[in-house]
Amino acid sequence: MSPREKAVAAYPALRLFIAGRWVGAEGRRTTPVIDPTTERPLGALPVADEADLDGAIAAATEAFPAWRDTPPLARGRILRRAADLLRGRKSHWASLIALELGKPLAQAEAEIDTACEMFEWAADEGRRLYGRDIPARTPAMRLTAISDPVGPVGAIAGWNAPAITPARKISGALAAGCTIVIKPSEATPASALVIAQALEEAGLPPGVVNVVFGDPPTIGRTFATDPRLRLLTFTGGTQVGKELSALCAGTMKRMVMELGGHAPVLVFADSDIDAVAASGVTAKFRNSGQVCTSPTRFLVEAPAHDRFLEAFERAAGAIRVGDPFNSDTQMGPVQNARSVAALRGLAEDARDRGRVSAGDCPEGPGFWLPPTVVSGVPRDAKVWHEEPFGPLAVIDSFASFDEAVAEANRLSLGLAAYAWTGSLGTSERLARAIQAGSLAINHWSASFPETPFGGVKDSGFGLEGGPEGLMAFRQPRFVSVAFPTP
The missing domain is CATH 3.40.309.10 (Aldehyde Dehydrogenase; Chain A, domain 2)
Incomplete structure (x- = not known):
């Protein structure tokens, strides 16, 4: 068999990942995943229904308190273990990207190297989520700025970087102490599922990462309007980003929008x-x-x-x-x-x-x-x-x-x-x-x-990557204490 034939034969059964469970196509509508080189279907992708979306958001919400309180060192160990597993699967992962995206294998492997490095960098940077002491106006007070994880996150990724974009969003959210529900592209689903499987094997608790696919407008509206999700991170077109931003206003949801360029x-x-x-x-x-x-x-x-x-x-x-x-x-x-x-x-x-x-x-x-x-x-x-x-x-x-x-x-x-x-x-x-x-x-x-990435003007707002990107998943707070009079 040729390398292409072997890759097609090894293409996995596509599933959703909700609350630590792999959910197949049984009883669900499916949509085909097309090989852009041959225009032939590679597999059938299950479409998340309303109950699936609610279950994924509920799982992220339920898992959040324990993950928030997990020490950054422990969170980082899981991220590093996942990166090691992903590096060991580079050849298989690259073949999936080549099948679904049409990207040459060498370029797919280079993308995978960057995606793995994102997990490794986030694992280390998560240990440096420092606050700061603020000089007080009187010796009888202490002023501090601290930050907490913002909460469960909704994430939407495009098809053009099926390893890097999900890796950037997932690693940043997890390192910051957030749980996440991510909708990767329905055109390139297998790559994101490789990440979910590696995280599961690395010991990630159920519900911390959930992966769903389906009707993009429906999922986008759900992520933007559900009050249980406290941040929406979106990579895609400018017009869709503006529509999602307007919907997010209804729940005062924080946003990171990485939109179009030229x-x-x-x-x-x-x-x-x-x-x-x-x-x-x-x-x-x-x-x-x-x-x-x-x-x-x-x-x-x-x-x-x-x-x-x-x-x-x-x-x-x-x-x-x-x-x-x-x-x-x-x-x-x-x-x-x-x-x-x-x-x-x-x-x-x-x-x-x-x-x-x-x-x-x-x-x-x-x-x-x-x-x-x-x-x-x-x-x-x-x-x-x-x-x-x-x-x-x-x-x-x-x-x-x-x-x-x-x-x-x-x-x-x-x-x-x-x-x-x-x-x-x-x-x-x-x-x-x-x-x-x-x-x-x-x-x-x-x-x-390790560097901040984001756009200005109609190319979006908010940052991914670097310390600035990690802080997008954190909520700064000010705490002041007046010491009791002796």
Whole structure:
């Protein structure tokens, strides 16, 4: 059997995980999980009904007091044990990501490394949830700021990072002392279930983590409006995030919203233009461009524009697109048919107004799109305004620093941004001027497990990752004591 055939044969029975019990499809409606490479069904995913959702939230609520009071050192041991188990299952886990997402195996394994590191980092950082003493106004008082776990958490994750996004939400919540009900994507469910199984084997008490799937609008409304859940952490589109935020207001629920992006890249002429173009192609077309922080709007200083465009188009055209299980594949399919239609619409709009350069991709079944580069289109073209969540990049020139910054900041989105320059002075000016939650200068990594990650403007609010992200799951409180008079 080929690696793909072995992976399909080993695809697990899909289940819900509620109150420490694995719940199968018996007596429940199911929805198919589709392999984007072949368009064939991989399995049948059980859809949580109203009783399942209520049971999951009730389990998280019941488990919260004991988990809240579990010492951080003990919580951390479970998280580290889970990370060790997950690392030992990297090959199997990567094959599931390749099947469900279409991500090449090497890229899936790299994602798994980051997901495991998130558990390890949270395990350690959970021991440093310090309060602080505040200088009192009189010797007869003591003033302290402390924090408590916010409570049971509802979490919703997208399909494009099926290991990293659930790992970030689950590890942060658990390290902070919260319980969680998470709805991963119905398109990529098996990956999140690998995490749940590892946590169960690591000794996590029942009800601390619950995993449900089903109708996204229904589950979103339930998470946003149920008063038992005290925080909603959501990764997804801006419009849905705004709708959920409005619903959360009814229960004064805290929120972390990581929403859409359309990341600008400012390339200054004092950069190594050929090297930036080559590395930019790798960054842009990683995971078929289906990354929230994917570089999409390339703005190149005018003297270097033509050279950059030529090098970028050449490198993009050489990308090998194919089955993610093939060792020489650099880019797989996009995840679903909706993405194909949306990206083709952007390319067609651009083709009528400028230049579109596209590479090769397989024919036949599968959600295939070639690496595509758009250039010479006016700023009212759709691609300058709508996030191309896939293998499409747009390139144009700029004449001055101010023009570049104005274009980078023009949209209402501000999740990630990138810049390349040989000038320390330009770097410092960009750090102050660019409106984005993450700005990476002279490299392509917008976040690490130990750093805060989140957007500004319509790209969301609140933070994940780093000490700041862990504190999102905590409620600060002020406690003051006046000492009795002797």
